Amino acid sequence: MPSPKDTVELILAGAVRRVAPGIDITLRLELPRNPDHGDYATSVALQLAKPLARKPREIAEEIVHNAKADIEKNGASLEIAGAGFINIRLRSTTKQAVVAEILKQGSNYGRVSAARPEKVMVEFVSANPTGPLHVGHGRQAALGDALAALLESQGHEVTREFYYNDAGAQIQNLALSVQARAQGVEPGGPGWPADAYAGDYIREIAEDFKARGGNPRGDLDDLDAVRRFAVAFLRDEQDMDLQKFGVKFGVYFLESSLYAGGKVEGTVEGLIASGKTYEKDGALWLRTTDYGDDKDRVVRKSDGSYTYFVPDVAYHVNKWQRGFAKVINVQGTDHHSAVTRVRAGLQALGIGISEGYPDYVLHSLVKVMRGGAEVKISKRAGSYVTVRDLIEWVGRDAVRFFLVSRKADSEFTFDIDLALAKSEENPVYYVQYAHARICSMLAQWGGDPARLAQVALGALTGEKELRLAQRLAEFPDMLAAAAGELAPHAVAFYLRALAGDFHSYYNAERILVEDEALRDARLALCAAIRQTIANGLALLGVSAPEKM
């Protein structure tokens, strides 16, 4: 069933085409803050003034004249204001209808089936198994998972994928670190390998290895065994953290599989065949500058090995070949130089991969403050705050909601002291509280909530009630916009606003009144709010508790 907004938009767009034939303009309905300006408004007449060389008000009058009958038939009215704005007002019955619609659709409210469903991949976290997950990974997990859920809500078939390097120099470094630690070498002490990981978790792995390894001396010399043990240990740990965070991946992709399958070699051959490579200083270079990069990149080093850039390209070829027409990589901005490079590599191959492939959501790194000082995020230092720490301190719901509540590219300061001291004032509770309050009210009423979907809604005429209905009606549009812009923070802001409207309403009006018709209508509205909050929170991976 098309929403009133869609209907109004369609009718007005038709009128605009008749008034301004041949002029390419997209009609956009705004949501005015000022209620005097109606429920929707458009400045399309002002925008048409120049191309039509006419007064905006005249144009507005003509549009309104054209659309009026149809608009009114569909439960709305038009008026012209100011310089030529067209304000649209919906009748109360039109607004009330959304409540029944939500209760009918239940957990599907906001979800749509795409006209053309796409196979979409969101790749995120992708932490190498060289240490516990840090807050940056937490931000990625919160963003990526919400993004994936958002795209699913729009009818796409989404795969969540985790990519990790299980064989490179960093892994070797990990093995050496564990080995040294197991042999009793202290970080920084004599015999400590250069650039070794010094975090405490290395000691834990070393002790665990010795405890389970049988003959410690013999096992310790077997660096390969140490490496396998350490990787498995850290993978388990990361899995546990992700599970606690409520994030599930569909695919774990190993970098080593690209080598094993000959994909890396094949990519190099493909690049050479494209004619975009050249030899210089004993190395093989790719002309990435042909594709907007600021310098050419080395593909094969003079020692014969490949740069990390090659498996990166091979991996994305693989994504493409698996049929993912749309891929979104969630990464920190510290990797933004890879964006141009990977795209350049894919274009150079000339195998028909679309130009902007893949999409990226880059997030600024999270700065962690504690005791008024910054805690450096560095795997090597071993002093960074982990995802697990955050969850233990403020709870999974708060961490997820908080981390997704900001635009990805804005810098983000996570003040540990504040989160600890004021955990109860975290915005997530505000939204959850609205949900719990409604649950409590429905329980007190004691009726059958399923019945509310059929209840008469005509009694919902209060200003706050109609505003709430409008807010609820925005939900699907908000989701579509958030999915389109890859901006999950919009969901968090919407929920905050909806909860705010509800709390305000709750304090102003009594829901469980004597008058049955009024009570049922109000309960139906509240049930619809509860449903919408639950649906929104589910997308963010945050629980919607019935009691708090």
Added chain:
RNA sequence: GCGCCCGUAGCUCAGCGGAUCAGAGUAUUGGCCUCCGAAGCCAAGGGUCGUGGGUUCGAAUCCCGCCGGGCGCGCCA
């Protein structure tokens, strides 16, 4: 130095395909529970939207310069 991103209320941040866009939370101050959950509500103060130009009838929003901050700029990953 070059490239990308970011500068909006004391603080943390929305808004940025122009108009009906000066907003939210928090903090501060003052009110509201014999009443459905006060983890709540109501009200007040607080910003020349970093800065200087430009485009436009109209700019927080688009363009250019400058200032400030972040991240990149390896035959590291």
